[in-house]
Amino acid sequence: MIVTRFAPSPNGPLHWGHAYSAIVAHDLATQAGGKFLLRIEDIDGPRTRPELADEFRRDLEWLGLEWEEVPAQSTRLESYQSAVDRLLDQGLLYPCTCTRKEIEALEPRTGPEGFVYPGTCKGRLLDPEKPAALRLDTDKALLSVGEVRWDDALAGLQTADPRQFGDVVLVRKDLPASYHLAATLDDAADGVTLVTRGQDLFFASHIHRLLQHLLDLPVPRWHHHPLLLDESGKKLAKTRGSKALADYRRSGENGRDWADRLRIDHWPSGIELGSA
The missing domain is CATH 3.40.50.620 (HUPs)
Known part of the structure; x- marks a missing residue:
């Protein structure tokens, strides 16, 4: 259905x-x-x-x-925290305290969502006393993944390429989950089989497909209108x-x-x- x-x-x-x-x-x-x-x-x-x-x-x-x-x-906050804890246990998240202005000052390359984070904080340890965003270590995540594909009803079969986004934020300093994490978890929990959204979010599906693999979530089909x-x-x-x-x-x-x-x-x- x-x-x-x-x-x-x-x-x-x-x-x-x-x-x-x-x-x-x-x-x-x-x-x-x-x-x-x-x-x-x-x-x-x-x-x-x-x-x-x-x-x-x-x-x-x-x-x-x-x-x-x-x-x-x-x-659904408990489900977000559970997923974050799982990714932390796998060593796939790291804290980042960089501001947008600090990142822009480094003149990094650009990707589908703007400036691509250059990994300044990669390797830092989590300190509960210091507010920080949590970023996905994309390169490390991909080491054990191999080729991952996803299917769009209009664009056809795609090979996931999350590296074009760099290390995306999965937990913001002020919010329990980013769009990438929350939407991926929610669609799985709700049994969504066809993710419909605008073409402006087409590239986000590369990240969401990786998260589905890392968290053992069901894989829907997409329809980017x-x-x-x-x-x-x-x-x-x-x-x-x-x-x-x-x-x-x-x-x-x-x-x-x-x-x-x-x-x-x-x-x-x-x-x-x-x-x-």
Whole structure:
């Protein structure tokens, strides 16, 4: 059975990019007689606004979607810590106290997520008295892994290449888990068989596939769909103030009609399909 999910973070309202992603996940599951899940990713520290979760539910109802809700991330902290302890026991994590500015000052190479950490803190021992992020020692992790592959429904079979990211952060100084760790663990716990998300997260799947191998997690298939772009050719984003679905909903627009337009490639004014 196909199981998909939509996993928004309540740190800002949903926009049309979120709507499209939810519709893709919903339709792929329901057309195959599967399940479409809603998971609230609410561990973004002070940026999290709990009241937005109800807004998200109203937005999805407005679009005419039906879902099964699973526990929010804030209820899963023990599972994150258990995975971290396991990776620590394997010697695959190390503490890092470098700031973003310090890393940029080293002029490191760039990768899919920006600057690639040059390994300045590699080899340091964990000190519980000193707050630090925990990074994955990617080279060490890959020593016993060999070739690992993953399959995307649109792009086909891929060979995982997590080295392009360097040693990614799995636990932030201020949060219990990074997106990479939390999303990978949550998808496994929720029985997700088809991970649907935008093409901007395509390369993250290289890391997630490695984590699945290291933590003995089931391996889903992926479906990285195109993005909705604004008039300037950039993807819609909360940080750029993309108009909220709730604004359309409260103005009396018909959400089901909008959802049907998205399904046949008719975007809101000024928005077009893109891959970056």
